[in-house]
Amino acid sequence: MTPARLSLNQWTTRRWSLREAVDGCVRHDIHAIGLWREAVAEHGLAATAKLVTDAGLRVSSLCRGGFLTGPDLGLKDNRAAIDEAAALNAACLVLVVGGLPGISPGGGPRPGFSRDLAEARVRVAEALALLAPYAAERGVRLALEPLHPMYCADRAVLSTLGQALDLAERYPAEQVGVVVDTFHVWWDPEVLTQIERAGERIASYQVSDFLVPLPADTLLGRGLMGDGVIDFGPLTAAVDAAGYRGDIEVEIFNADIWAADPDEVVATMKRRFAATIG
Amino acid sequence: MTPARLSLNQWTTRRWSLREAVDGCVRHDIHAIGLWREAVAEHGLAATAKLVTDAGLRVSSLCRGGFLTGPDLGLKDNRAAIDEAAALNAACLVLVVGGLPGISPGGGPRPGFSRDLAEARVRVAEALALLAPYAAERGVRLALEPLHPMYCADRAVLSTLGQALDLAERYPAEQVGVVVDTFHVWWDPEVLTQIERAGERIASYQVSDFLVPLPADTLLGRGLMGDGVIDFGPLTAAVDAAGYRGDIEVEIFNADIWAADPDEVVATMKRRFAATIG
Numbered sequence: 001m002t003p004a005r006l007s008l009n010q011w012t013t014r015r016w017s018l019r020e021a022v023d024g025c026v027r028h029d030i031h032a033i034g035l036w037r038e039a040v041a042e043h044g045l046a047a048t049a050k051l052v053t054d055a056g057l058r059v060s061s062l063c064r065g066g067f068l069t070g071p072d073l074g075l076k077d078n079r080a081a082i083d084e085a086a087a088l089n090a091a092c093l094v095l096v097v098g099g100l101p102g103i104s105p106g107g108g109p110r111p112g113f114s115r116d117l118a119e120a121r122v123r124v125a126e127a128l129a130l131l132a133p134y135a136a137e138r139g140v141r142l143a144l145e146p147l148h149p150m151y152c153a154d155r156a157v158l159s160t161l162g163q164a165l166d167l168a169e170r171y172p173a174e175q176v177g178v179v180v181d182t183f184h185v186w187w188d189p190e191v192l193t194q195i196e197r198a199g200e201r202i203a204s205y206q207v208s209d210f211l212v213p214l215p216a217d218t219l220l221g222r223g224l225m226g227d228g229v230i231d232f233g234p235l236t237a238a239v240d241a242a243g244y245r246g247d248i249e250v251e252i253f254n255a256d257i258w259a260a261d262p263d264e265v266v267a268t269m270k271r272r273f274a275a276t277i278g
Numbered sequence: 279m280t281p282a283r284l285s286l287n288q289w290t291t292r293r294w295s296l297r298e299a300v301d302g303c304v305r306h307d308i309h310a311i312g313l314w315r316e317a318v319a320e321h322g323l324a325a326t327a328k329l330v331t332d333a334g335l336r337v338s339s340l341c342r343g344g345f346l347t348g349p350d351l352g353l354k355d356n357r358a359a360i361d362e363a364a365a366l367n368a369a370c371l372v373l374v375v376g377g378l379p380g381i382s383p384g385g386g387p388r389p390g391f392s393r394d395l396a397e398a399r400v401r402v403a404e405a406l407a408l409l410a411p412y413a414a415e416r417g418v419r420l421a422l423e424p425l426h427p428m429y430c431a432d433r434a435v436l437s438t439l440g441q442a443l444d445l446a447e448r449y450p451a452e453q454v455g456v457v458v459d460t461f462h463v464w465w466d467p468e469v470l471t472q473i474e475r476a477g478e479r480i481a482s483y484q485v486s487d488f489l490v491p492l493p494a495d496t497l498l499g500r501g502l503m504g505d506g507v508i509d510f511g512p513l514t515a516a517v518d519a520a521g522y523r524g525d526i527e528v529e530i531f532n533a534d535i536w537a538a539d540p541d542e543v544v545a546t547m548k549r550r551f552a553a554t555i556g
Contacts, residue, residue: 106491149465189438
């Protein structure tokens with residue numbers, strides 16, 4: 001039996017097209033999917049909305065907006081992402097807020113890049129102030145995702161759940177929530193306290209394991225639950241105690257998993273989910 | 279002119295023997311050195327103490343004790359490290375507290391390893407309670423070093439300065455202090471607040487830059503100041519405002535720097551230190 005709240009984040013089965021991922025969910029009796037904007041654009045927004053609705057799937061999240069630290073705060077692209085999330089009836093739009101201005105994700109600093117971390121964080125707050133009302137008008141919930149501190153320079157200057165909550169709490173909980181992603185937050189000595197503090201602000205719970213040692217590309221250091229070092233029990237219990245009742249997404253960036261047969265990955269994922277998350 | 283508080287951590291010029299590193303300090307007009315236990319053991323403890331004293335060098339730190347999370351809490355080895363720090367008149371003994379039991383530094387989990395992070399942190403506290411009085415009797419100051427969260431599983435379950443201070447504050451400041459290492463803490467949204475809180479507990483200030491992207495072996499992701507993404511100004515100002523007046527160690531783990539001519543590394547290090555730290 002498939003756990004009722006399991007959601008397949010489509011990046012876990014990256015070889016699958018959007019249609020294949022939706023078919024895979026149906027075939028494997030999974031009732032929710034986390035979508036990526038690139039894949040939605042390829043399939044077409046309206047066609048995707050119809051496809052997932054016809055398949056009876058919930059859209060547990062749309063990944064991702066963000067990258068708010070550049071000179072234009074990424075406003076245009078994020079407004080488009082919000083419109084897409086509304087059209088898809090996604091439970092939230094995940095925001096990966098961006099790193100230091102002038103550093104590309106996974107790349108090195110470009111000439112003239114900024115080392116001003118405090119200023120980058122101010123930009124995130126400013127962009128959020130502009131985007132939150134736009135999202136609220138469209139019934140879209142924004143979900144701030146703190147990323148592991150090893151991505152602070154190039155992907156997200158938001159590094160802890162506490163920091164994300166400081167920002168989110170300026171808005172109603174239904175407008176701006178947070179993502180709890182085990183890979184990013186498991187190490188944090190404050191994580192259980194901050195999950196409790198988050199309460200109804202938890203907009204998404206994403207699970208994957210932290211591999212040790214990390215691979216050469218640290219972005220791909222995620223594994224299926226059980227393949228790494230995370231103790232999922234206390235984290236899941238805290239998320240549960242905080243009142244979160246939404247879908248639980250499995251989102252794995254991993255070269256070996258991407259190379260494997262997606263149907264086998266999904267079958268293993270279901271077993272591991274049942275064993276570690278419940 | 280050499281900045282008066284600059285200390286060469288000998289791992290920065292790892293190709294040099296201990297004697298060569300001491301000679302290098304004298305030749306480059308550097309008045310303090312951070313020593314590593316392996317090198318001290320090779321040269322001999324008494325001989326090292328005489329060598330650095332005769333050269334007029336301060337020992338800014340001995341690296342490193344710790345790895346307290348194993349079944350025996352590492353007590354025997356740490357008592358030896360404390361004795362060595364006393365013999366060398368080191369300003370502090372740096373403690374890298376260790377990761378999850380059963381995971382070797384830089385290695386993968388061994389069969390039967392533990393995922394219980396909370397329990398590992400309890401072990402650190404227990405070991406510290408046994409070691410702090412031993413160190414105090416010998417006039418040695420222990421320095422808890424929070425490591426970057428990417429090393430949480432295999433090197434240090436102590437990941438933030440705030441967490442280190444929670445532990446250190448159970449003891450007098452002259453018995454148990456903390457290390458502020460820019461590479462490890464630069465990303466922390468609380469870092470400036472926690473440096474202020476640390477005050478006289480700052481036992482060591484270590485500087486190196488955070489490289490982006492990280493190399494395949496993340497342990498070697500440090501660079502000379504200016505080669506990475508850290509803005510040293512606010513961190514150094516906060517350490518200064520907290521009242522720290524001790525030596526400032528340059529500690530760099532980097533394959534290219536280790537392969538380079540150590541005399542050139544030291545010359546560049548002095549210039550970069552003057553430009554970024556003052």
